[in-house]
Amino acid sequence: MFEESIIVVGGGVAGLTSAALLSREGYPVTLVEAHTQLGGCAGTFQRGPFTFDVGATQVAGLEKGGIHNRLFHYLDIPVPKSELLDPGCSVVLGDGTEPINLWHDPSRWKKERQEQFPGSEVFWSLCSQIHKSNWAFVDRDPILPVRNFWDCSQLLRALRPPNLLTGVFSKLTISDLLKITSCQRDRRLRRFLDLQLKLYSQEPASRTAALYGATVLQMAQSPRGLWHLHGSMQILSDLLRNSFLRDGGKLLIGHRVTNIFNEKESNSFYVDIIDTRKNSIRLNASDIVFSLPPQSLLDLIPIDGGLSTTYREVINKLPKPSGALVFYGALSRSRLPVNCPNHIQIFDQHFGSLFISISMEDDQRAPAGMATLIASVFVNVDQWSNLDSQSYAKKKNIVGNKLINIINNHFDLQETSWVHHELSTPRSFARWTGRPGGIVGGLGQHPSQFGPFGLASRTPLKGLWLCGDSIYPGEGTAGVSQSAMMVVRQLMESKGRHLKIPVLNE
Numbered sequence: 217m218f219e220e221s222i223i224v225v226g227g228g229v230a231g232l233t234s235a236a237l238l239s240r241e242g243y244p245v246t247l248v249e250a251h252t253q254l255g256g257c258a259g260t261f262q263r264g265p266f267t268f269d270v271g272a273t274q275v276a277g278l279e280k281g282g283i284h285n286r287l288f289h290y291l292d293i294p295v296p297k298s299e300l301l302d303p304g305c306s307v308v309l310g311d312g313t314e315p316i317n318l319w320h321d322p323s324r325w326k327k328e329r330q331e332q333f334p335g336s337e338v339f340w341s342l343c344s345q346i347h348k349s350n351w352a353f354v355d356r357d358p359i360l361p362v363r364n365f366w367d368c369s370q371l372l373r374a375l376r377p378p379n380l381l382t383g384v385f386s387k388l389t390i391s392d393l394l395k396i397t398s399c400q401r402d403r404r405l406r407r408f409l410d411l412q413l414k415l416y417s418q419e420p421a422s423r424t425a426a427l428y429g430a431t432v433l434q435m436a437q438s439p440r441g442l443w444h445l446h447g448s449m450q451i452l453s454d455l456l457r458n459s460f461l462r463d464g465g466k467l468l469i470g471h472r473v474t475n476i477f478n479e480k481e482s483n484s485f486y487v488d489i490i491d492t493r494k495n496s497i498r499l500n501a502s503d504i505v506f507s508l509p510p511q512s513l514l515d516l517i518p519i520d521g522g523l524s525t526t527y528r529e530v531i532n533k534l535p536k537p538s539g540a541l542v543f544y545g546a547l548s549r550s551r552l553p554v555n556c557p558n559h560i561q562i563f564d565q566h567f568g569s570l571f572i573s574i575s576m577e578d579d580q581r582a583p584a585g586m587a588t589l590i591a592s593v594f595v596n597v598d599q600w601s602n603l604d605s606q607s608y609a610k611k612k613n614i615v616g617n618k619l620i621n622i623i624n625n626h627f628d629l630q631e632t633s634w635v636h637h638e639l640s641t642p643r644s645f646a647r648w649t650g651r652p653g654g655i656v657g658g659l660g661q662h663p664s665q666f667g668p669f670g671l672a673s674r675t676p677l678k679g680l681w682l683c684g685d686s687i688y689p690g691e692g693t694a695g696v697s698q699s700a701m702m703v704v705r706q707l708m709e710s711k712g713r714h715l716k717i718p719v720l721n722e
């Protein structure tokens with residue numbers, strides 16, 4: 217039925233998850249993906265015998281009760297084979313002290329942090345209380361931020377007394393929690409928190425919302441956990457695509473959306489699309505699920521296309537997310553230390569956080585005896601825009617050398633240790649994912665931006681819905697899957713139907 221035809225824009229994990237859920241529910245859905253490959257920031261690419269994950273390398277939410285696990289069961293697709301990461305990450309503060317290992321077992325992690333940060337237990341206990349109350353809340357599928365009566369009813373349904381108690385922290389930062397618990401003078405703890413939070417919230421402790429930070433700081437511990445996918449990150453997208461196609465979805469791959477226009481009279485949208493051979497197509501839909509960064513709306517919806525000036529202003533004023541530089545290397549496993557953790561975060565004076573992911577033996581990313589090593593840092597995208605090709609090549613060369621030197625120093629490697637290496641910049645991400653300027657991750661999780669205070673999935677333009685890493689609960693494949701489920705629930709409710717996806721905790 218035309219009234220219910222839906223176009224999902226973007227085939228990253230957010231777009232794929234919403235498209236798979238909607239087609240499972242019987243809606244006619246067309247998913248439009250610009251790249252010739254699905255996955256976006258959680259995609260992969262091949263270099264000879266090596267498979268590299270483009271951006272995301274570790275996955276949350278695969279455990280029972282976790283969002284990927286929950287959605288995969290609902291979609292009736294297998295949960296992909298993966299290894300639990302233990303430690304989830306090994307954090308090197310760069311001050312000559314022992315690395316901090318994020319163990320999966322909560323009591324082992326407690327012992328580790330007590331040894332590493334003596335006297336900080338009161339801070340961790342507070343984080344733990346907030347974390348527990350947050351997860352119970354998230355499992356009850358709240359809608360955030362609230363934009364109408366139904367959203368509000370879903371939020372109230374999810375709230376329990378512990379959430380009202382932790383709600384008093386909603387305007388505080390992680391630094392405030394350190395002050396409350398008299399731990400603000402522990403410089404090592406502060407550096408550790410700054411590093412870890414930058415990874416998940418794009419912000420340091422002084423700017424990360426306490427309620428968000430307390431949760432992500434305990435992602436690696438049971439009953440949650442961080443996982444390493446067998447094969448590559450692409451498996452998430454492949455499985456979601458299979459579910460979508462099995463349920464009758466229409467996939468337009470290598471098709472770029474160039475224009476979205478709302479026709480007031482018919483209360484519907486037309487969407488202009490161009491394929492790789494430059495053929496133009498125009499599709500109609502009652503609803504658009506938009507999974508690209510919201511900043512892209514400004515280019516894709518013309519001034520007279522239905523988006524109000526006020527809303528355009530809201531999007532214009534969003535804080536600019538970071539970009540990333542990613543080093544992709546391959547080397548013999550024998551060059552790496554024995555029992556080297558798969559995920560390492562290093563503090564570096566120049567780049568701040570350097571996050572390293574190393575493939576596992578037999579995980580199909582590298583031939584036997586070889587390993588892939590991916591290292592990423594955050595950068596300001598403005599420093600990479602407007603460079604002519606010569607300045608760009610020069611800058612890329614300089615930072616590439618800086619990065620490889622840090623990695624070589626850390627692992628005691630030589631230039632000759634590498635069988636392959638290359639670097640991607642914000643320009644590469646802009647090309648690969650179509651994200652404006654190469655911005656990655658979502659909006660920073662500052663108290664003024666997170667959860668109830670963030671950008672809503674419901675827009676002022678009826679029928680235009682947002683999901684992805686700028687929408688609650690934020691970045692990461694788990695986060696964007698949660699946002700996709702939320703937007704599908706809202707969209708279905710707008711058509712008089714309800715989606716209830718069971719939580720399988722035991």
Ligand SMILES: Cc1cc2nc3c(=O)[nH]c(=O)nc-3n(C[C@H](O)[C@H](O)[C@H](O)COP(=O)(O)OP(=O)(O)OC[C@H]3O[C@@H](n4cnc5c(N)ncnc54)[C@H](O)[C@@H]3O)c2cc1C
Nearest residue numbers: 226228229230250256257271272273274473650684692693
């Ligand atoms: C370096 C890096 C490391 C990361 N590490 C992790 C990690 O370890 N774990 C984790 O969980 N997360 C990690 N993340 C974050 C995670 O990858 C993202 O939050 C998530 O994958 C975003 O998914 P998305 O679907 O919202 O957006 P995207 O992945 O950006 O998908 C958007 C899709 O839209 C398509 N598109 C763009 N423009 C158009 C258009 N005009 N028409 C049609 N299609 C279009 C793109 O090609 C793309 O496929 C990392 C990200 C980066 C960059």
